[in-house]
Amino acid sequence: MAAERRAQEPRLENLAVRGTPVHLLSGGAGPDLLFLHGAGGAGRWLEFQTALAGRFSVRFPSHPGHGGSPAAGWIEHISDLAFHYLDLLDTLRLERVHLVGASFGGWIGAEIAVMASHRLASLTLIDPVGIKVDGWIYPFLFGMDVPEIVQTVFHNPMAALALAPPDASPETMALQYRQGTALARVSWNPYLYDPLLRRRLARITTPTLLCWGAHDRLAPLEPCGQAWAKDVPGARLRVFAESGHVPHLEEPAAVADAIVEFCGGLP
Numbered sequence: 001m002a003a004e005r006r007a008q009e010p011r012l013e014n015l016a017v018r019g020t021p022v023h024l025l026s027g028g029a030g031p032d033l034l035f036l037h038g039a040g041g042a043g044r045w046l047e048f049q050t051a052l053a054g055r056f057s058v059r060f061p062s063h064p065g066h067g068g069s070p071a072a073g074w075i076e077h078i079s080d081l082a083f084h085y086l087d088l089l090d091t092l093r094l095e096r097v098h099l100v101g102a103s104f105g106g107w108i109g110a111e112i113a114v115m116a117s118h119r120l121a122s123l124t125l126i127d128p129v130g131i132k133v134d135g136w137i138y139p140f141l142f143g144m145d146v147p148e149i150v151q152t153v154f155h156n157p158m159a160a161l162a163l164a165p166p167d168a169s170p171e172t173m174a175l176q177y178r179q180g181t182a183l184a185r186v187s188w189n190p191y192l193y194d195p196l197l198r199r200r201l202a203r204i205t206t207p208t209l210l211c212w213g214a215h216d217r218l219a220p221l222e223p224c225g226q227a228w229a230k231d232v233p234g235a236r237l238r239v240f241a242e243s244g245h246v247p248h249l250e251e252p253a254a255v256a257d258a259i260v261e262f263c264g265g266l267p
Contacts, residue, residue: 010045010053010060014068017088023068025060028053031121031263033098035060036085036105038246039141039183040163042067048248051256056098056263061088063105065182067175078130078186078194082111089119098263099206102126102248103218104183107194110232113208114200122263123206125228126255127245129187129219131198133227138192139218142184155215155244162249201231208235209262211255213243236262 010025025045033056035049042062052058063081065071075081085108089097098121101109106128113123129138139152150160165172210232212225219225221239229237238258240247248255 010049015091017084017091020064020072020074020084021070022064022088023062025049026058027060028056028058030056031098032056032094032096033058033100034085034089034094036099036101036108037063037066038103038105040179041102041105042069042179044163046162046249046252048252048256051253052100052259055260059092059094059097061085063108063182065185066179071178071182075182076185078107078111079115081108081186082115085112086116086119095119096121098122098124098259100124100126100259101128103129103245104187106130107192107197110197110201110204111194113204113206114197117203117205120206122209122266123204124209124211124259124262125232126211126248127213127216127219127225128210128228129192130194131201131224131227131231132190132193132195133223136220136223140191141218142180142188152217153245154250155213155242156250159246159250198227198231201228202233204232207262207266208232209259210235210237211247211258212237212239213245213247213250214239214241215243216245218245 010027013024015022035058049058062069064075096119099109106125107130110130150157154160210228212221229235240251243250
C-alpha cells in the first residue's frame with residue numbers, strides 16, 4: 001500500500017518544448033494520460049489527480065504563463081496551445097494518450113482533437129468552454145471580484161479553497177496577474193470561444209466523454225453541454241448532480257471513477 005501511494009505522488013520536471021519551458025507534474029502508473037487544467041488550476045495536484053494516478057500514468061503540465069511555467073510571447077491563439085501540447089507529446093515520446101481537459105483545458109483538448117485525433121486514445125472534456133452556443137453568453141469573469149467568481153464557478157463554495165492563493169504576498173499577486181494575462185491573450189476577444197471550433201468538432205474521431213456539473217453557471221448543461229453532446233460524434237454525457245463548473249474539484253472521486261470506467265470499456 002505504501003508503495004502504491006508513493007507511485008501516485010507527483011514528481012516535478014522542468015523541461016523545454018521547442019524552447020518553451022514547461023513545469024510538469026507526473027505521477028502514477030499505467031496507460032499514459034495528459035491532464036490539461038483550467039484557469040487557476042496550475043500546479044495543484046489534488047484528490048482528482050491522485051485518483052487518476054491510481055490507474056494511469058498522469059502528466060500534468062502548467063500552461064505557459066500559469067503556475068511554474070513562464071509566459072511564452074509566441075502564444076497568441078488557442079491553437080498555439082494545442083500545437084504546444086502536441087509538441088509536448090513528441091518531447092515525451094508519447095505516441096497516444098488519454099486526454100482529460102477541464103474548462104479552459106477542455107477547450108485546448110478539443111482543439112487538439114480536431115487537429116490530431118489519432119494521437120488520443122480517449123478524450124474527456126470536463127465542462128469545456130470554447131464554442132459559441134446560440135442563446136448563451138459566457139459570464140465575464142475578467143470583470144468579477146473573487147466572491148462573484150466563486151459563485152459563478154462553484155456549486156459548493158468550500159471546494160474553491162482547493163484553488164485559493166497560498167498568501168497575499170507580492171509574488172503571489174504577480175503570479176495571479178501573469179496567469180490572468182496569459183488567459184486573456186487567447187480568450188478575451190472573442191471571449192472564451194474560437195469561432196472556428198464548433199464546425200470542426202465533427203472531425204473528432206476519438207471516443208469522447210463529456211463530464212458536466214448540473215449547476216454550472218459559466219457554461220450551463222443547457223444549452224452548452226447539450227451543444228457539445230450534439231456536435232461531438234458519439235460523445236457520451238455524464239452529469240454530476242452536486243457540481244457546478246468544476247466537478248473534478250467538487251466530486252473528484254465520482255469524476256475519476258467515470259473516466260476510469262469509460263476508458264476501461266474502450267476496445
